[in-house]
Amino acid sequence: MTDRFSESVVEEATLAWLDGLGYTVLHGPAIAAGEPGAERSDPGYRDVVLERRLRRALVRLNPNLRTEALDDAVRKLTRTDAPSLLERNRAVHACWWMA
Numbered sequence: 339m340t341d342r343f344s345e346s347v348v349e350e351a352t353l354a355w356l357d358g359l360g361y362t363v364l365h366g367p368a369i370a371a372g373e374p375g376a377e378r379s380d381p382g383y384r385d386v387v388l389e390r391r392l393r394r395a396l397v398r399l400n401p402n403l404r405t406e407a408l409d410d411a412v413r414k415l416t417r418t419d420a421p422s423l424l425e426r427n428r429a430v431h432a433c434w435w436m437a
Contacts, residue, residue, distance in 0.1 A: 389412060392415065
């Protein structure tokens with residue numbers, strides 16, 4: 339017997355937790371590029387952010403923002419320019435705190 343968790347155990351527990359919080363949990367292939375309900379643009383599943391969902395959430399949270407401001411927010415959250423992962427994380431979090 340091993341005391342290590344596999345990725346699938348962690349993933350299933352996380353999905354169950356999110357479902358319990360009221361999030362809609364979808365099977366990845368159902369939203370894959372090329373599918374009728376596609377939300378991804380990359381067939382290799384490398385898109386980290388589902389931009390259409392991000393945009394809808396920003397509109398819901400900021401209903402009075404102009405389209406240009408929403409475009410700018412999406413751009414800042416999805417295309418951070420920094421040489422390292424740590425600096426990218428700091429840049430993304432700075433966007434939220436400064437907003």
